[in-house]
Amino acid sequence: MFKIFGSKAQTFKPKKSIKKGTKQYELHQKIKETLGSGDLTDAIKLPPDETLFEWLSVNTIDFFNQSNLLYGSITEFCTPKYCPSMSAGPQYEFLWADGKEIKKPIRVSAPAYVDYLMTWIQVQLDDEDIFPTKPTEDMPKNFLPTIKAIFKRLFRVYAHIYYSHMDRVSVLGVEAHLNTAFRHFYLFIKEFNLVDKKEMLPLQNIIDKINARKDI
């Protein structure tokens, strides 16, 4: 059903006209290495003597951007008609609640769910009380719970894409990018224990493949 990590994304396959030794070819090789089998360890582990707060903060923004853009690729097909609920296959369905405006979980279509989610995340990232940008402040009390909530909910976006839109992802040539971004996302979650395992069951098959790879 899934082509995992073996697919060939068009944008990093060198064109025939790109000669070896040219900067462009080297760039393509570099991209291929990164997306294909590159070691993400150093981009995940907390650098020596870096604070956990700063490391989690800057990476959260990056993961938000990537998932936002990836979902943007398939918004034309993720419609209330075809995705009446935020689901990951027949077994999983996610309801939306943010504990503020919508305190009781409600069933909404997938595009509405992602809309709520991305808006909510942006509000958290802009909140100076949770993600302060001025120096000499300790990690806010709400920081870690907020980070975990962000990662848990972003996971559902990946789950929805994998279960409902892989045909379209493949046609658009985004599959390798999706796989790389998710792999990075998952390994980061694993490194810092940001999401409960039961919350990640919808993508257990993919996760097993990631964990089985030699270079991690």
Next chain:
Amino acid sequence: MINDHESVIDVGSDDERENFEDEEDTTTVYSSDPLSRPTMDRSLAAKMYIEQYYINAQQSVKERGQRRKDLELKLENMKLSSKESNDLRKELDKKESDYMRIKRLKLKRSDFEVIRIIGRGAFGEVSLVRHRESNDLYAMKRLKKSEMLKKEQAAHVRAERDVLASANTNWVVKLYYSFQDDNYLYLIMEYLPGGDMMSLLIKYDIFTENQARFYIAETILAIESVHTLGYIHRDIKPDNLLLDSKGHVKLCDLGLCTGFHRLHSSEFYQMLVGDAMTIKMKLIEATPLTQTERIASWKKARRALAYSAVGTPDYTAPEVFLQIGYNKEVDWWSLGVILYEMVVGHPPFLSDNTTETCLKILNCKETLQIPTDMGLSKEVIDLIKRLVCEKDRYKSADEIKLHPFFKGVNWDNIRNQSAPFVPELKSPTDTSNFDIYEEIPNDIDDDDNNNNNNSNNNINLNDNINSNCTYTTPTKKSNIMGKGNIKDKDLAFIGFTFKGFDAVNKSPTNRRNVESIFNTNNSTTTSTTK
């Protein structure tokens, strides 16, 4: 604390069958639908962003490790107490943390107060600005996206950002930040109050050979540092040689406001060469201006010429025109032309128009004339010839440094010597070494447009997803990429945003600190007057 009322619901077999049927319908629809343009654009944006992200991520890890390694190497040589060493290590760690925090900042135009415009060109302008929060002074280059795209300059400004972002040398102007909004790209760069070499040449007309030697030597080191980074500048000329507060040379592309690799399209060069061949016969017949008149006309117009989109090819090597494979030598050719201009008073291939200039460059064996009545030394004449128009032109900095014209130059220490002309500066914001520019009324309109765009909560394809919305109602416009069409111009500028390590402010302490250790331009050596 976040109240989490979400739940995962298992559904029964009836729903299971129902979902399967839905998937079948979806597949049928998919196979017959052509991909829409917005979808393809959004997919391309996602791919470009992710590819760029992982390249940057690897680079970032390497650079951080390198900074740490560099510090340890220097600590070994400094024989400090263990307490002093540990203090310096902690200081570097603090800077790394501050840098990580700075990465999360979403910079915008209003974070900077414009003090004065100091340069203007075809695609935008350069201003002296003050960062409102830190009070630091910067040069802000602002480039209009629509103009960049019209003239296919997007790749070049990206190249500039890449070079400046990777350059960690005293010879290249520092890039601290780059960011964008709907209409503009912004480069926040080191401010160099001394103006540029063109201004010096306009002011003094001719340099002595000693003065020229100093500036050419520094320019050699600047070009060498760019070549070491793996780049060819391709646009070396007096207005891209900036002068710092003490009159030393730094390489940039401040005045022209085009990319670091300003590169005419191959069509432009083909047309120029074709025109040059056409008028070759005519050149013999007519000389509308005497050389004296031509020089006077050129001097009057040279600053204006520098600001045109096309510019003047006076400093361009012939192989660039011919679009044959060219290499770093093209920069040394430009250097030779500048040297000629310094000691003679005007460039060697001066003409009435661009086409004639091109023709003269292509026929340099006949057209390179070095005046014999100015008392130039045989060393400077020989050097000019070896840089410009010889069969075996100089190919590397090492070759050039050995030339007898540079006898006595202390290459390792020249930046600590006094420059022939030291800028006179009355205050940190003194811009008297720059031309005066008037405010353009439509700048105000642009600002209003920017404000409107911000309040409209448009989807911005910045690296840091931008939004000024506050969460009020569930029906508010969303941040999802798909809700709005990604503009063509945004595709061209993915990956532009950057924050450099040098953006971390210096620590206020006066004692020895990390900054001074990493500064290769230690001022422990006594200055000597040339």
